[in-house]
Amino acid sequence: MCTVCGCGTGPHDHHDHDHDHHHHDHGDSRLIAIEQNILAHNDRLAEGNRAYLAERGIFALNLVSSPGSGKTTLLCRTIEAINNRYPVSVIEGDQQTRHDADRILATGAKAVQINTGKGCHLDAHMVGHAFESLEPANGSVLFIENVGNLVCPAAFDLGEAYKVAILSVTEGEDKPIKYPDMFHAAAMMVINKIDLLPYVDFDVEAAIAWARKVNPDIVALPVSARTGEGMEEWLAWINEGRRRARVVSP
Amino acid sequence: MHELSLTQSVIRIVEQEAARQGFATVKTVWLEIGELSSVLPDAMEFCFQAVAAESPVAKGAKLEILRVPGTAWCLDCAQSHPIAQRFDPCPACGGHHLTVTSGEEMRIKEMEVA
Ligand SMILES: Nc1nc2c(ncn2[C@@H]2O[C@H](COP(=O)(O)OP(=O)(O)OP(=O)(O)O)[C@@H](O)[C@H]2O)c(=O)[nH]1
Ligand SMILES: [Mg+2]
Ligand SMILES: [Zn+2]
Ligand SMILES: [Zn+2]
Numbered sequence: 001m002c003t004v005c006g007c008g009t010g011p012h013d014h015h016d017h018d019h020d021h022h023h024h025d026h027g028d029s030r031l032i033a034i035e036q037n038i039l040a041h042n043d044r045l046a047e048g049n050r051a052y053l054a055e056r057g058i059f060a061l062n063l064v065s066s067p068g069s070g071k072t073t074l075l076c077r078t079i080e081a082i083n084n085r086y087p088v089s090v091i092e093g094d095q096q097t098r099h100d101a102d103r104i105l106a107t108g109a110k111a112v113q114i115n116t117g118k119g120c121h122l123d124a125h126m127v128g129h130a131f132e133s134l135e136p137a138n139g140s141v142l143f144i145e146n147v148g149n150l151v152c153p154a155a156f157d158l159g160e161a162y163k164v165a166i167l168s169v170t171e172g173e174d175k176p177i178k179y180p181d182m183f184h185a186a187a188m189m190v191i192n193k194i195d196l197l198p199y200v201d202f203d204v205e206a207a208i209a210w211a212r213k214v215n216p217d218i219v220a221l222p223v224s225a226r227t228g229e230g231m232e233e234w235l236a237w238i239n240e241g242r243r244r245a246r247v248v249s250p
Numbered sequence: 251m252h253e254l255s256l257t258q259s260v261i262r263i264v265e266q267e268a269a270r271q272g273f274a275t276v277k278t279v280w281l282e283i284g285e286l287s288s289v290l291p292d293a294m295e296f297c298f299q300a301v302a303a304e305s306p307v308a309k310g311a312k313l314e315i316l317r318v319p320g321t322a323w324c325l326d327c328a329q330s331h332p333i334a335q336r337f338d339p340c341p342a343c344g345g346h347h348l349t350v351t352s353g354e355e356m357r358i359k360e361m362e363v364a
Contacts, residue, residue, distance in 0.1 A: 029364040038356045152252035180337045214337045
């Protein structure tokens with residue numbers, strides 16, 4: 001059994017059937033008030049992850065987007081640009097396959113793949129266990145690439161410093177208002193694939209305006225993970241976050 | 251379908267309370283789900299039957315969902331208004347200076363236990 005989160009190997013491995021399951025109603029039922037947030041368990045584990053990261057001065061970002069917006073491409077390019085100036089590790093979340101973790105490993109960074117199966121988002125429990133095998137270095141940057149899904153990952157805190165929403169220009173500029181929870185939860189919106197702007201009707205200013213409606217403080221950053229345009233600003237933002245994470249840690 | 255993992259959290263809380271408060275079975279679980287939250291009640295009920303069946307405490311339990319309507323306080327008109335969606339403008343003045351005051355709940359409220 002896991003000592004941190006209390007999980008067993010299976011959800012109900014303690015469930016042996018030698019006790020009596022015939023409960024008769026003796027009219028002795030009672031009402032009890034609970035008033036507990038359904039996400040309380042996830043939030044507690046997320047706080048545990050946050051403490052783990054803070055102790056080690058690790059700056060963690062949770063990358064969220066619809067499938068195919070370019071999260072892995074952006075990460076590979078980012079790792080190449082950081083060029084071993086500091087350690088980087090990646091937790092890859094996908095329903096199936098290790099494709100994305102393999103792409104990250106090919107850059108030389110540490111990576112672990114989480115396959116969620118039918119699950120539509122990463123949760124704090126999965127990420128806490130990923131730390132055990134990943135062992136992210138002190139003072140490093142940790143990227144968590146969430147499952148491609150603009151809805152569900154918004155509700156699940158993983159212990160990250162910030163959520164970063166990636167929106168590619170082929171998706172349409174109204175996504176921030178169609179999927180407001182995600183853009184509300186994110187500190188930054190990366191607008192990716194701007195090399196394709198000449199070929200699509202994507203209005204960058206309108207996308208930013210929609211995002212600011214649901215989140216007035218959101219930082220917007222147009223980039224192309226293909227050509228590298230906008231990468232300096234993205235890297236500068238990561239550097240600044242990393243500097244602060246290290247200052248806070250003892 | 252994150253309703254599945256939310257449902258698993260509900261069952262986990264039920265089982266923890268059973269151990270803590272010493273009851274063997276739960277007959278009914280009342281949830282409070284805000285209309286502005288990302289939870290679909292139908293999906294939650296669907297998942298609940300499947301997940302509860304695996305739990306010795308919650309097996310056969312009934313799920314009751316209480317919807318909480320969305321309301322927000324508008325700074326500009328200094329009034330509370332009903333809202334249908336989280337980032338809707340103020341229905342009275344059209345402004346965006348709204349603070350949601352209810353409708354985001356995802357809570358276990360009460361249980362009937364034996
Ligand atoms: N033109 C262009 N294509 C890009 C850019 N970034 C990514 N792509 C392409 O978009 C496709 C999807 O990229 P990925 O990096 O796999 O996207 P992802 O968000 O990681 O996808 P999932 O993990 O499956 O959700 C690939 O064909 C990339 O080559 C970009 O800046 N410009
Ligand atoms: Mg990917
Ligand atoms: Zn979901
Ligand atoms: Zn108003």
